[in-house]
Structures are given as C-alpha cells and as structure tokens.
Amino acid sequence: MKKVYSHLSAEERVRIDELRNRDGLGVNEIARRIGRDKSTISRELRRGLWFASNENDSYRPYRPKRLKTGAWTARPFYSAMTAQRKAETRARRSRKPLRMAYDPLLSWVMDALRKGWTPERIEGRLKVQFPDDPRMRVSHECLYRWIYAKPQQTLDLRQYLPRGKRRRTRAKGRGSKGPRIPMRVPIADRPKRVDSRHEFGHFESDTVIGTAPSKRCIDTQVERKSRKLFARFIPDKSALATARAEYDIYSRIPAPARIDRTWDNGTESSCHLLVDEALGMPAYYADPYSSYQRGTNENRNGRIRRYLPKGTSFDDMSDEDLQAIVQEINDTPLKVLGWETPNEVWYRELGKVMSKTSHPKTSVALTN
Numbered sequence: 001m002k003k004v005y006s007h008l009s010a011e012e013r014v015r016i017d018e019l020r021n022r023d024g025l026g027v028n029e030i031a032r033r034i035g036r037d038k039s040t041i042s043r044e045l046r047r048g049l050w051f052a053s054n055e056n057d058s059y060r061p062y063r064p065k066r067l068k069t070g071a072w073t074a075r076p077f078y079s080a081m082t083a084q085r086k087a088e089t090r091a092r093r094s095r096k097p098l099r100m101a102y103d104p105l106l107s108w109v110m111d112a113l114r115k116g117w118t119p120e121r122i123e124g125r126l127k128v129q130f131p132d133d134p135r136m137r138v139s140h141e142c143l144y145r146w147i148y149a150k151p152q153q154t155l156d157l158r159q160y161l162p163r164g165k166r167r168r169t170r171a172k173g174r175g176s177k178g179p180r181i182p183m184r185v186p187i188a189d190r191p192k193r194v195d196s197r198h199e200f201g202h203f204e205s206d207t208v209i210g211t212a213p214s215k216r217c218i219d220t221q222v223e224r225k226s227r228k229l230f231a232r233f234i235p236d237k238s239a240l241a242t243a244r245a246e247y248d249i250y251s252r253i254p255a256p257a258r259i260d261r262t263w264d265n266g267t268e269s270s271c272h273l274l275v276d277e278a279l280g281m282p283a284y285y286a287d288p289y290s291s292y293q294r295g296t297n298e299n300r301n302g303r304i305r306r307y308l309p310k311g312t313s314f315d316d317m318s319d320e321d322l323q324a325i326v327q328e329i330n331d332t333p334l335k336v337l338g339w340e341t342p343n344e345v346w347y348r349e350l351g352k353v354m355s356k357t358s359h360p361k362t363s364v365a366l367t368n
Contacts, residue, residue: 007087008036008040008044008087010080012034013080013083013084013087014080015033015034016030016034016041016044016045016048016078016083017078017079017080019033019034020045020078021077021078027041027042027045044078044083045078047083047086047087048078048079048080048082048083048086049076049077049079049082050076050077050078050079050082099137099138099142099146100138100142102136104135104136105126105135105136105137105138108126108136109122109143113147113160114160115328115332116160116162116303116306116332117332118140118162119141119143119144119147119161120140121332121333121334121335121339122138122140122143123137123138123139123140123143124333124335125333125339126138127339128339162302162306181265181267181269181270181272181285182270183272183273184265184285185282185283185284185285186284186285186287187262187284187285187293189284190260190262190284194224194260197224198225199225199259200223200225200257200349200352200353201223201225201256201257201258201259201260201353202223202224202225202259202260202261202262203221203222203223203224203258203260203261203262204221204222204224204261204262204263204294204296204297205220205221205261205262205263205264205269205283205297206220206263206264206266206294206297206298207220207234207237207242207268208220208231208301208304208305208308209237210312210313210315211310211311211312211313214314214315215235215236215237216233216234216235216236216313216314216315217233217234217236217237217314218231218232218233218234218304218314218322219231219232219233219234219242219245219246219249220300220301220304221246221250221261221297222296222297222300223257223342223346225349226337226342226345226346226349227296227299227300227334227336227337227342227345228330228342228345228346229300229303229304229326229329229330229342230249230326231304231322231323231325232245232248232249232319232322233245233314233317233319233322237266237268238268239267239268239269239270239271241268242268242271243271243272243274243275246261246275247274247275247278247279250275250279251279254350254354255279255280256353256354256356256357257349257350257353257354258279258281259281260281260282260283260284261281261282261283261284262283262284262285262286262294263283263284263285263286263294264285264286264291265288269285300329303329303332304325304329308325329342330342330343330346
C-alpha cells in the first residue's frame with residue numbers, strides 16, 4: 001500500500017525533543033519509536049535548531065545540565081517550540097501563484113483537452129501559438145499533476161487522456177504462428193533509407209476491427225514522414241475487400257507520393273499482389289508480433305480508438321462520419337513534427353515531390 005505523507009505534529013516534535021535531548025537517542029532509534037522515516041527525523045533536527053545565549057533566555061524543556069549559556073558560544077540543540085514556530089511560519093509564507101489559476105490559460109487548456117490533445121502536445125502548441133506571452137506556458141508534467149489533483153477530480157479530466165497510465169512495450173518479437181502470406185517480402189528487405197523517415201511516400205497499413213456480430217472494419221494507411229492518416233470502411237476483413245480499399249486510397253494519391261507500404265502479418269493482406277501490380281507499389285511485412293516496427297500506424301489506430309473505442313459497432317456510421325474523425329486527427333499538431341499538423345507536412349512534402357517530377361497520376365484498374 002502506498003505511503004501517505006503528513007507533516008509532523010506539535011506532539012511529535014515534543015517527543016523528538018525528549019528522545020534527543022533528554023534520552024540522547026540517535027536518529028534511527030527516534031524514527032523507530034515515533035514511527036517516522038529516519039530521513040524525516042534527520043531533516044527535522046536540522047530545521048529545529050535552537051542556539052542558547054544570554055540574549056535568548058526563553059524556556060526550553062529538558063535543558064541538558066551541561067548547557068552553558070553565553071554569547072552564541074554553546075552548540076545548537078533541537079527545540080520543539082522553535083521547530084513548531086518555524087513550521088508555522090513556513091506554512092504562512094506566501095507561495096508562487098498556481099500556474100493554472102490564470103483564466104485564459106485554463107480556458108485554452110480545457111478546450112485542448114476536450115479535443116483529445118495530450119499534455120505534451122498542449123505544452124508544445126502553447127509555445128507556438130503564444131510565443132510572446134509567458135503566462136501562457138505550462139509543462140506537461142505540471143498538467144498531469146493538475147489533472148490528477150483533488151480539486152479536478154470532480155471534473156474527471158482523466159477521461160481526456162489517451163491512457164490512464166504508462167505501459168511498457170515489448171522489446172522483442174515472438175515466433176511466428178499461423179499461415180504465411182503468399183509472396184511475403186520481410187521488412188528486412190525494405191530499403192534502409194525508409195527507416196530514417198527522411199524520404200516521403202512510404203506508408204504503413206493495418207485494419208481496425210468493429211464489434212461482433214458486425215463484420216465491418218476500417219482499413220487504415222499512414223504516411224510515415226507526415227503521419228497523415230487515410231481510412232476507408234470495408235464490409236469485412238477479407239483479403240479482397242482490403243485490397244479494394246487500398247486501391248481506392250492509393251489510386252487517388254500521385255504516383256511519386258506512394259512508393260511502398262508495410263503491413264503486419266494479418267491474413268487480410270493476402271491479396272497484396274493485386275495492389276502491388278496495379279499501382280507498382282510493393283508491400284513489405286513486419287516481423288511477427290513486432291508492432292513497434294509499424295509504430296506510426298499503431299499510434300494513428302490508437303487515435304481512432306479514442307473516437308471509436310473497442311466494442312463500438314461501425315454499422316450505423318457513414319463514410320462522412322469516418323472522414324470527419326480522420327480530418328480532426330490529421331489537423332492535430334504533433335511534437336514529432338515540430339508541432340505542425342500531419343496535413344501541413346503532407347501538403348508541403350507533396351508539393352516538393354510534384355515539383356520535381358512531371359509524371360501524371362497513373363493507375364491500372366483493379367478488378368476481381
């Protein structure tokens with residue numbers, strides 16, 4: 001059970017005075033007898049020092065017989081009354097105003113939290129949006145403490161955070177199980193330059209599953225450099241439905257901006273050769289149980305799940321509803337992008353690649 005910290009009481013200070021000055025006990029024994037940590041006792045003994053002198057004739061209990069008062073000639077002793085007086089003074093001392101007491105900052109932060117922005121994203125965006133206003137600043141650590149503080153518990157601000165607590169990720173994958181995908185090309189064969197994310201046009205792919213008994217799913221594609229998300233509803237998780245959704249997404253993107261894509265090992269990508277040949281866009285496959293190799297797509301899927309949690313049926317949703325969610329995700333600033341949005345980076349990079357080539361947008365019809 002987690003320990004709860006509390007300040008020493010006046011009675012405890014008197015007891016420390018007795019044990020230290022009358023009985024001559026050490027820090028460890030005093031801590032054991034009053035049920036406090038030894039570091040608490042050590043700090044208290046340093047804070048509550050009293051210097052005996054002719055100028056200070058105040059009464060103190062349990063005065064050692066060997067004490068000789070003089071003009072600041074005696075060594076200091078712990079005094080319960082002195083320690084209590086100092087503690088009360090510290091408690092009354094004015095403190096730095098609370099950061100979140102500034103109304104414009106509070107209002108801005110609340111709006112950002114309701115949008116689903118993380119505290120770190122809020123911290124970064126404040127610096128960009130209010131570069132000359134030092135009052136519009138708050139660190140992500142301060143925000144987390146403020147969200148979990150008692151006064152905010154009734155607001156239940158924790159519901160706006162992506163996760164209630166941090167989770168440790170798997171460092172290494174496990175062995176492969178299940179059927180292999182035809183003509184599967186492992187991620188080890190993917191060009192190494194893709195890993196750096198300096199080159200535009202490399203994608204990651206996955207499927208977001210709806211709740212049973214509905215079979216409706218969401219096919220998601222994410223560009224690695226800009227983190228821009230593309231998504232389409234598919235009637236089920238079949239390989240052909242997935243291939244058609246992929247074709248529908250990529251055929252609308254200029255050829256220079258779609259180089260390759262990286263899948264996990266789900267069977268919904270078994271028809272990847274249809275898309276490979278139709279668009280000239282090869283597919284690579286991450287190692288089994290190694291989702292960190294497709295971390296961008298997993299992150300974007302997590303953002304979708306904040307709008308559509310597990311157990312949500314997709315049957316009553318229209319494509320317009322899905323695209324509204326995608327648009328909001330793509331318009332959210334990211335720290336990894338220097339607090340730019342995926343849409344901003346996407347269109348800038350798209351303009352660069354299109355200015356370097358005169359190739360028209362070409363594609364071949366995908367048939368059953």
